[in-house]
Amino acid sequence: MGKKKKESVIESSIKRKYKLQAKDVKVWYGDFMAIKGISMDIKPNKVTAFIGPSGCGKSTFLRLFNRMNDYVDGFKMDGTINIDDKDINDKDINVELLRKQVGMVFQKPNPFPKSIFENVAYGLKIQGLKDKTFLEERVESSLKQVALWEEVKDDLNKNALALSGGQQQRLCIARTLAVEPSIILMDEPTSALDPISTAKIEELIYQLKDKYTIVIVTHNMQQASRISDNTAFFYLGDLIEYDKTNKIFTNPEKKQTENYITGRFG
């Protein structure tokens, strides 16, 4: 009975076409079951936030969409993940191409120990694109999108590690944008940043959703309520509640959700 109720809640928020779909997904690390059967649909051009206490499987679930768990020792998965109605775990899927379509931004800014230009151009270069003017244009437009262009345009050859943490994170977003993905996964992208850098990135995410489907993991409740359209609450490898952000934060169906967002546990 309880299970049925949960699914109807999830369905209530679904009216449009889906960009990402998970169907009865289970994940194990060795013998440990990290995701216990989650089904979920994510809409295009929306910001979807994943919230939940530490260790509940948010990162694990997020990383399924660009198959970044593939290299993890002991990782095993069951169920299907669809992107634009295509099963991304199919044999005929090219993982490299998938990741060009599904970009990822990490918790700790992780620019390559190379120049700013090389960082942004990396994704294009490994695709074999060499045309210098094209690369320059794309680097410029990507850096402009993340509002970093004015700050770095005079020293694109500077080592990216010399930038501040906030600048590095925006650089990492620019690097992702440069290959023109349609989906961007962000795993706590601001948790290592100061409030001003955080505000800049939130502003950026807000603007990006016109063109991209964004999924963001965050531990910051205010952040989730500020920037996301839909919010999913995870607990111990289960999806407890998934709905309009507004609804989750004002009138959640589940007691557990309410307890979590009001800070009573987790």
Add this chain to the structure above:
Amino acid sequence: MNNIRKNRLKDQAFKIWGIFCTLLGLVLLAVFIGNILIDGIMRIDWAFVMNLPSRHAEESGIYTALMGSIWVLLLTTLIALPVGIAAAIYLEEYSKKNKLATILEVNISNLAGVPSIIYGLLGLEVFVRIMEMGASVLAGSFTLALLILPIVIVSTREALKAVPKSIRDASFAMGASKWQTVYHQLLPASFGGILTGVILALSRAVGETAPLIVIGALAYVPFAPSSPMDEFSVLPIQIFNWITRPQHGFVENAAAAIIILLLITFVMNGIAVYFRNKWQKKFK
């Protein structure tokens, strides 16, 4: 109170013992080098470096042995470098972390501890006889390459391991393949570490004597090698040969040659340390 004083005494005692132990090796080495310098430094001049070996100590030089050492060093590098780095990349980045990988890993570490004369016997059988290279520079280089391969592999793996996981993550997430990640990110980032390991390995190779004697490297060769198939000698063999001669002049020669051999290894180690420091700074 009493206890505290006792502990402090123990502390002091250990400190002095520690200093003694630390200095033991260094002092002995310094005494040895001092001795060698006294014996040999006056003997070193341009003619000593450029002369061919001779029956007369004063006319004798290290040219053939030095050239032999340089040939062996270059060829050993050419052989051990690509093989060792490729093996390390495979083990570190490609192979699954299973039982087989653990067995391989342990055995490679074990190989580093196999006495060098065993490598000489292996080289004699495989390169000199079966592959019919004879007692050539090439056979010697293959033998030494095998000898240093474990060191190259282990140090390359360490250098690759030291590259933060976040860089791999970033590269894969950008859609890079494994090879692209290795080539564009991991190798450049670990270059300094790999180089350090390789140079240290080579500085060991340049001092090796036993395996080369076993494969048949000569104590006396009239000419410097001019191709990989030529016969050769190397500095340590030349030194050994001179030391066993009764005439006093050859003892001087040996001391002078030792100075030059030490100089070569010190310079190589110095370069290795330089790269290591430079490389470590990059990730701090």
